[in-house]
Amino acid sequence: MKKHLSILLMLTLAPLASYGGPAEKKGMEIAKKADAADNGWKDLSSSMVMTLKDQHNRVVTRAIRNKTMEVPGDGDKSLIVYDAPPDLKGTAFLSFTHVNKPDDQWLYLKSLKRVKRISSNNKSGPFMGSEFSYEDISSPELDKYEYKYIKDEKVNGVDSYKVEQIPTYKYSGYEKIITWYNKSTYRPEKQVFYDRKGSKLKTLKFIQYKKYLGKFYRPDKMYMVNHLSGKTTTLIYKNYKFRNNYTDSDFDVNALKRAR
Amino acid sequence: MKYKFTYKHFLISIVTSLMCISQSVVAKPEISGEIGVEGRFFKDSPLDSRQQGNNLSLYFKPEFFWKSKEKPWTVTFSPFIRVDESDSKRTHGDIRELVFHHAGKKWEYKVGITKVYWGVTESQHLVDIINQTDAIESIDGEEKLGQPMINLIFKQKWGTTELFLLPYFRKRTFTGVQGRLRPSPPIDASQTRYESSAEENNLDFAIRWSRTVGIWDIGLSHFSGTSRIPRFTFGADINGQAVLLPYYDQIDQTGLDLQATAGSWLWKLEVISRNSQFESYNALTAGFEYTKTGIFKSKKDLGYLVEFLYDDRNDPRVTPFERDVFLGLRLAFNDVQSTEVLTGVIIDDDSDERSYFLELSRRLGKSFKLSVEARIISNPEATSLLYPLRRDNYIQLQLIRYF
Numbered sequence: 181m182k183k184h185l186s187i188l189l190m191l192t193l194a195p196l197a198s199y200g201g202p203a204e205k206k207g208m209e210i211a212k213k214a215d216a217a218d219n220g221w222k223d224l225s226s227s228m229v230m231t232l233k234d235q236h237n238r239v240v241t242r243a244i245r246n247k248t249m250e251v252p253g254d255g256d257k258s259l260i261v262y263d264a265p266p267d268l269k270g271t272a273f274l275s276f277t278h279v280n281k282p283d284d285q286w287l288y289l290k291s292l293k294r295v296k297r298i299s300s301n302n303k304s305g306p307f308m309g310s311e312f313s314y315e316d317i318s319s320p321e322l323d324k325y326e327y328k329y330i331k332d333e334k335v336n337g338v339d340s341y342k343v344e345q346i347p348t349y350k351y352s353g354y355e356k357i358i359t360w361y362n363k364s365t366y367r368p369e370k371q372v373f374y375d376r377k378g379s380k381l382k383t384l385k386f387i388q389y390k391k392y393l394g395k396f397y398r399p400d401k402m403y404m405v406n407h408l409s410g411k412t413t414t415l416i417y418k419n420y421k422f423r424n425n426y427t428d429s430d431f432d433v434n435a436l437k438r439a440r
Numbered sequence: 441m442k443y444k445f446t447y448k449h450f451l452i453s454i455v456t457s458l459m460c461i462s463q464s465v466v467a468k469p470e471i472s473g474e475i476g477v478e479g480r481f482f483k484d485s486p487l488d489s490r491q492q493g494n495n496l497s498l499y500f501k502p503e504f505f506w507k508s509k510e511k512p513w514t515v516t517f518s519p520f521i522r523v524d525e526s527d528s529k530r531t532h533g534d535i536r537e538l539v540f541h542h543a544g545k546k547w548e549y550k551v552g553i554t555k556v557y558w559g560v561t562e563s564q565h566l567v568d569i570i571n572q573t574d575a576i577e578s579i580d581g582e583e584k585l586g587q588p589m590i591n592l593i594f595k596q597k598w599g600t601t602e603l604f605l606l607p608y609f610r611k612r613t614f615t616g617v618q619g620r621l622r623p624s625p626p627i628d629a630s631q632t633r634y635e636s637s638a639e640e641n642n643l644d645f646a647i648r649w650s651r652t653v654g655i656w657d658i659g660l661s662h663f664s665g666t667s668r669i670p671r672f673t674f675g676a677d678i679n680g681q682a683v684l685l686p687y688y689d690q691i692d693q694t695g696l697d698l699q700a701t702a703g704s705w706l707w708k709l710e711v712i713s714r715n716s717q718f719e720s721y722n723a724l725t726a727g728f729e730y731t732k733t734g735i736f737k738s739k740k741d742l743g744y745l746v747e748f749l750y751d752d753r754n755d756p757r758v759t760p761f762e763r764d765v766f767l768g769l770r771l772a773f774n775d776v777q778s779t780e781v782l783t784g785v786i787i788d789d790d791s792d793e794r795s796y797f798l799e800l801s802r803r804l805g806k807s808f809k810l811s812v813e814a815r816i817i818s819n820p821e822a823t824s825l826l827y828p829l830r831r832d833n834y835i836q837l838q839l840i841r842y843f
Contacts (some may be wrong), residue, residue: 232776240776240806266807266842268778269472282703284652292582294557297657301704302733305741309776350703351733429545433652434595438514438543440505 200328207327207343214366215322221396223249223426227419232310235410240265242308248319249426255279256319257431261439262308272439274431275300279323282350288436295433304353311382311404311413315352316373324349325357335360335370336385354381365389367397382406393422454538454552454588473502473518476840482620484831492526492618499523501536512543516554522577529616529629530576536586548593553586556604558648558659560699560708561725563747563766563786567695567710569663570646572610579621579815579829580797585610599651599658606644609634609666612686623672624828628683631675634666635690635717642666642690659697667691667716671758689716704731708747723751723759727766743770745784756790760825763789777803792819795826804839811838 230242243263248256255277262268270290277283283300303315325345333342340360347354358372367389375381387401402415429435480495499522506515518537524530539552556570570587577583590605614629615622636642644665651658670686677683693714700707706729713722727747735742745768749761756762768784779802786795796818801811814835820826 234776265803266472267474267803267809267840269842284701292557293555297560297652297699297701297706299701299704299706299731301731302741305733306739306774309774309778353734427545429595432595432600433650434543434548434593434600438541438548 203329204327206329210329210341210343210361210366211322211325211327211345214361214368217366218396219250221250221393221422223247223422223424224398225419225421225424226398226417229416229418230308230310230312231414231416233412233414240309242310244308247424247426247430249431251276255283255321257428258319259431259435259439268308270440272436274433274436275318276431277319277321279321283318286433286436288439290440293437295436301351303349303351311406311411312415313353315347315354316384316404330358332363333360338369339363340369365397367399380407390420392420396422451535451538451553451588454540457540457551469504469506469517471502471504472843473500474840474842475500476838478836478838480620480834480836482831483833486620487828487831488617488624488626490617491620491622495527495620496525497522497530503537514541514543515539516541524619527576527616527619529614530619532576532613534574534585538586546595548595550589550591550593553588554591555584555586556589556591558661558695559697559710560657560706561697561710561727561747562708562729562745562768563727563749563784564725564761565710566712566723566725567659567661567697569661569668569693569695570604570606572612572668574613576613576615576619585613599649602646602648602650604644604646604648606646606665607641609640609642609644609688611640611688612668612670614686620834621829621832623684623825625674625682625684627672628675628677628685631677631683631685632670633685633687635688636666640666655701657699657701659695661695661697663691663693663695665690671718689718691716704733705729706731719753721751721753723749723761725749729770731770739774741770741772741774743772744768745770749786756788756821756824758825760788760793760795761786765789779803788821788824791821791824793821793824793826794818807842809840809842811840812836813838 225247227245232240241264245261245263246258248258250256257276260273262271272288274286275283285298285300287296287298289296304313307314307317325347328344330342330344333340340362343359343361345357345359353375355374355376355378359368360370362369369386371384372380373382383405385403386399387403389397389399391397398417398420400417404413476499478497482493501518501520503516503518516537516539519533520536521533522530535553537554539550539554541550542548557568559565559567571584573581574583574585575581587606587610588608592603594601611629611632614627617626642665646661646663648659648661667689670688672684672686675683675685691714693712695712698709708728709726711724725747729743729745731741731743733741747766749764749766751759751762754762765787766784768782771781773779781800783798796816798814801809803809816833817826817829820830
């Protein structure tokens with residue numbers, strides 16, 4: 181009987197716990213608006229140069245090209261081709277982000293001509309040795325987090341909503357992420373990442389947003405600092421090109437094999 | 441007069457047509473490639489006094505790539521050359537790729553010389569059959585010779601179907617008399633014989649269907665033609681010395697490769713069924729790879745690999761993997777230098793035979809890579825294929841410059 185009672189209690193209280201109070205509601209509303217504001221761009225190609233700097237100011241660079249396609253009702257599909265360092269030139273990475281199941285990922289090893297389906301539990305692992313992890317570069321789907329509005333705050337002189345995000349997907353390296361959403365565009369201006377122990381791990385700044393197709397904002401630059409190691413990574417994006425009429429066949433294993 | 445279409449004819453026709461295409465499409469190729477120096481150090485003196493000791497070797501593999509600006513065409517040309525200090529046979533060249541690739545939305549085709557890889561397992565590659573092994577390059581069988589082909593790829597909702605026409609057979613390369621890591625007596629490839637009267641001009645066929653369904657990656661394939669794996673008979677070379685003579689059967693091989701990707705687990709299976717007039721057999725590799733990410737609160741990933749290797753001929757004279765277990769560890773540092781270590785052992789179930797290996801690689805600076813490889817065979821049985829390698833335990837250092 182006691183057991184039944186507790187189940188009954190859980191069932192009645194569960195909705196309260198997840199939707200919570202007004203802060204949770206407002207957090208979710210902001211996230212929904214942010215998600216809606218960046219809906220309908222269809223597909224995008226870009227190239228990116230990554231500059232990795234360690235605590236002794238030693239610098240290495242990476243270069244990749246990226247194609248992404250929106251999938252209605254699910255996460256994005258993306259195909260990344262590595263241009264530098266030269267030993268990784270021609271290596272390609274295909275990923276399907278999903279909202280409520282693990283992502284699908286394939287890696288193409290050019291010298292072996294081998295496609296490997298890989299585990300997507302590498303979310304917290306560094307992308308190409310940088311301070312960005314795989315979860316930082318994958319598409320920010322609405323249902324992958326729980327939200328809580330904290331307050332209005334100015335960040336870099338921009339009026340923003342400060343919102344706490346708690347990852348609900350498996351294998352995340354974060355306890356929480358604090359995001360500052362620009363009040364007028366709903367784009368993130370800044371994010372602070374807290375690791376599983378609750379320590380402030382990294383800060384990400386989005387620099388120089390530009391407007392494309394009259395409504396979609398993309399940053400020219402992203403700057404990540406790791407507070408524990410002192411290492412930084414700067415991403416510089418170039419050649420943003422929307423609406424390339426990509427289809428599913430641009431994001432399958434055949435496309436991965438010929439990507440370069 | 442009977443016209444014989446040879447490898448040379450094939451090459452000439454590809455080169456001329458590719459040159460016409462590349463001339464008309466774009467003028468300037470994208471050039472990349474690698475150049476490497478390798479040192480092999482053996483623990484013991486060789487089994488055969490004709491074999492050399494420690495060895496230095498160089499290779500060069502440039503790649504020229506042309507891409508059409510308007511059409512979905514590419515052309516790739518990648519020659520390969522190695523110069524070896526002690527083995528005149530290992531001083532060799534190959535065209536790894538010389539291929540025209542057209543990729544439409546519904547279908548693709550490739551004409552020329554290229555490489556194709558099938559399969560999912562790590563310890564051996566049963567299903568992978570299109571390309572011949574460049575066995576003189578490395579003992580692990582991972583290096584392949586360029587295969588001339590016409591390859592059609594049909595992309596459908598229900599999967600990808602590929603057809604292969606393989607008009608020319610590439611003979612396996614073998615270590616020469618002076619080289620290490622070879623059987624005893626050595627193999628004399630100049631006396632190669634074939635079941636097919638067309639010899640290396642036998643037209644081979646293959647078909648493969650593959651598809652991803654949820655967590656499953658499935659591949660079904662069939663190959664009909666000249667076996668990539670020779671059988672051997674005893675003979676003598678021109679000097680009257682004992683040698684092994686390669687003989688290539690006509691075979692039919694059906695293969696299945698399957699992987700389930702579930703969380704941190706990759707479940708893998710490769711099965712083949714092979715028939716020739718000499719024998720019919722089945723073989724399989726089955727196992728898993730489990731990866732633990734962020735071990736010891738670091739960025740490192742540790743993968744555990746376990747595979748079971750089985751061949752129903754159950755004969756150590758034809759395969760070293762008749763009933764074996766492979767255990768491996770893969771450590772990825774996920775650092776700026778992409779440091780990786782892969783180590784493992786193949787354990788023979790019927791004997792004390794153990795085959796250990798270690799592979800380590802790390803980027804140096806911007807464009808160099810250092811790799812270390814070590815192989816140790818312990819307690820091989822006298823009947824085993826690995827028995828002639830019992831004094832060839834080695835460590836290899838390789839420095840590669842990429843450009």
